[in-house]
Amino acid sequence: MIELENVAYSYGGGELLSDVSLKLSPGSFHFLTGPSGSGKTTFLRLCYGQLIATAGQVRLFRKDVRELSRDGVAGIRQRIGVVHQDCQFLDHMSVTENIALPLMVSGRGGGGAAENLVDLIGWVGLTPRANALPAELSGGERQRAALARAVIMSPDILLADEPTGNIDWDMSLRLLKLLIELNRMGKTVLIATHDLNLIRAAKSEVAARVLRISNRRLQLAGSDL
Amino acid sequence: MSALIAPRDKASDRIVPPSGFTVLLTSFTAGAMAFLTVFALALSLATGRLADRWASELAQTSTIRISAPAEQMDAQLRAVERVLQTTPGIASARTLSEEEQRQLLEPWFGPDLPIENLPVPKLVEVIENSEGYDSEGLRQRLAAEAPGAILDDHTRWRKPLVSAADRLRMLGFVAIVLIAASTAAMITLAAQSALAANAQVIGVLRLVGARDSYIAGAFVRRFTLRAFVGAVGGTVLGTLAVALLPDSEVAGNFLTGLGFQGAHWIWPFAIPPLAALVAHLATRNAARRTLRGIA
Ligand SMILES: Nc1ncnc2c1ncn2[C@@H]1O[C@H](COP(=O)(O)OP(=O)(O)OP(=O)(O)O)[C@@H](O)[C@H]1O
Ligand SMILES: [Mg+2]
Numbered sequence: 001m002i003e004l005e006n007v008a009y010s011y012g013g014g015e016l017l018s019d020v021s022l023k024l025s026p027g028s029f030h031f032l033t034g035p036s037g038s039g040k041t042t043f044l045r046l047c048y049g050q051l052i053a054t055a056g057q058v059r060l061f062r063k064d065v066r067e068l069s070r071d072g073v074a075g076i077r078q079r080i081g082v083v084h085q086d087c088q089f090l091d092h093m094s095v096t097e098n099i100a101l102p103l104m105v106s107g108r109g110g111g112g113a114a115e116n117l118v119d120l121i122g123w124v125g126l127t128p129r130a131n132a133l134p135a136e137l138s139g140g141e142r143q144r145a146a147l148a149r150a151v152i153m154s155p156d157i158l159l160a161d162e163p164t165g166n167i168d169w170d171m172s173l174r175l176l177k178l179l180i181e182l183n184r185m186g187k188t189v190l191i192a193t194h195d196l197n198l199i200r201a202a203k204s205e206v207a208a209r210v211l212r213i214s215n216r217r218l219q220l221a222g223s224d225l
Numbered sequence: 226m227s228a229l230i231a232p233r234d235k236a237s238d239r240i241v242p243p244s245g246f247t248v249l250l251t252s253f254t255a256g257a258m259a260f261l262t263v264f265a266l267a268l269s270l271a272t273g274r275l276a277d278r279w280a281s282e283l284a285q286t287s288t289i290r291i292s293a294p295a296e297q298m299d300a301q302l303r304a305v306e307r308v309l310q311t312t313p314g315i316a317s318a319r320t321l322s323e324e325e326q327r328q329l330l331e332p333w334f335g336p337d338l339p340i341e342n343l344p345v346p347k348l349v350e351v352i353e354n355s356e357g358y359d360s361e362g363l364r365q366r367l368a369a370e371a372p373g374a375i376l377d378d379h380t381r382w383r384k385p386l387v388s389a390a391d392r393l394r395m396l397g398f399v400a401i402v403l404i405a406a407s408t409a410a411m412i413t414l415a416a417q418s419a420l421a422a423n424a425q426v427i428g429v430l431r432l433v434g435a436r437d438s439y440i441a442g443a444f445v446r447r448f449t450l451r452a453f454v455g456a457v458g459g460t461v462l463g464t465l466a467v468a469l470l471p472d473s474e475v476a477g478n479f480l481t482g483l484g485f486q487g488a489h490w491i492w493p494f495a496i497p498p499l500a501a502l503v504a505h506l507a508t509r510n511a512a513r514r515t516l517r518g519i520a
Contacts, residue, residue, distance in 0.1 A: 070437055071437070074434050074437075105439050107439075153434075
């Protein structure tokens with residue numbers, strides 16, 4: 001589904017990532033960890049076509065990203081749910097409208113979509129905040145809204161960038177449970193985090209592989225976690 | 226809740242933040258331009274009417290009127306005929322019969338006018354050929370040979386007026402084209418600045434999988450609608466202003482009917498859709514270009 005082959009990336013200075021290869025198979029659960037500034041967010045951006053690798057090849061759903069048209073990239077993004085580190089909401093639209101945004105831009109707002117939307121907002125526990133503006137949400141509410149938006153299109157793949165970045169432990173566990181639930185429904189999940197406790201908490205629930213970015217390379221972390 | 230999602234267009238129009246200024250600018254520009262267009266249109270249509278009317282009255286005929294004592298009449302008439310035969314630019318000349326003269330006078334004096342007993346002038350109808358004749362020269366020769374003959378070429382002076390009116394009508398249309406072009410330019414600038422100001426919104430939309438055509442569409446609809454609303458306002462005001470112009474009888478000949486008449490009242494209604502079309506095309510082009518530029 002997502003394949004990287006000898007991928008390198010640089011923002012213009014030195015290489016941030018070098019010789020990265022990875023194949024995310026359907027239904028797998030991955031953590032991506034590494035120190036702040038090691039390139040986790042950059043790696044995820046390569047995985048949904050926001051950045052183009054400076055060397056090597058990234059294939060999304062078997063298509064080379066470099067050969068995709070702009071509309072092609074848009075189509076891919078409708079199939080990959082992303083929880084962005086900074087959530088990326090439209091500030092002038094309500095929580096509900098933000099969550100429904102992917103439906104709207106893909107023209108799938110009609111039919112049973114509205115019902116699903118209500119269910120989904122309930123699933124992430126935001127029903128009482130449905131009409132609030134993003135700026136009026138707490139950190140945890142923002143993260144949950146971002147998760148709801150990431151899954152509203154029922155994507156096969158879910159990429160989450162620090163989904164528990166600025167929320168307390170109880171809320172982190174709640175979010176983790178939602179992500180594990182999605183994985184049990186068959187979704188491929190990749191979570192970037194530097195919270196090792198979160199990874200440990202997940203390990204008892206799900207067969208997760210842990211990747212680590214260190215020295216510009218992607219490694220499979222050992223059992224020390 | 227379903228009302229929020231179901232009518233796709235309504236919700237998707239909210240995607241563009243209601244950022245006041247550029248949109249206000251668009252409405253205002255469209256309004257002002259529509260107002261001006263009404264006047265340009267009124268000018269064009271009115272001068273067009275004027276030109277048509279004058280042109281149709283511009284028969285290529287003049288009249289020579291001979292007033293002379295009865296005993297000199299025949300001699301002067303023959304002199305006039307002689308002069309006309311040797312004047313270049315004249316296709317034919319014909320003396321009106323008494324019967325024809327009676328018909329001309331009938332509206333004023335009734336049917337039983339004893340015309341042969343009255344000192345009624347003789348009338349000679351002169352038809353010029355396409356080159357036309359030199360009226361000043363003809364006048365001088367007539368004065369020399371037939372002192373009682375007066376050349377009346379009242380319709381000829383309108384010739385330059387007709388071409389001036391035609392030119393004015395053209396200018397009116399050129400003005401409309403220029404107004405449309407400046408409207409397009411202004412709306413292009415407004416749309417570009419709106420797109421630039423909303424780079425963050427565009428970024429978010431792209432992240433959730435919006436195609437360029439979708440994003441462009443949202444901006445295009447916003448600007449088209451605002452231009453339309455503005456143009457409706459400007460058109461209504463402009464049309465009112467034209468309608469409230471003084472009547473032609475009051476204002477005299479020069480301004481005769483600077484306004485809309487009959488079927489021409491349809492034309493102002495074409496202005497708002499036209500403004501919307503211009504806004505649509507301008508915004509679409511601006512959006513396509515700008516979106517291609519934003520990575
Ligand atoms: N647009 C950019 N232009 C130039 N440099 C960038 C850009 N984005 C990120 N970087 C740099 O690339 C490096 C990796 O950034 P990235 O966001 O991928 O790290 P990260 O592992 O996600 O960090 P964190 O855990 O803090 O989120 C950082 O040094 C950052 O300053
Ligand atoms: Mg990051």
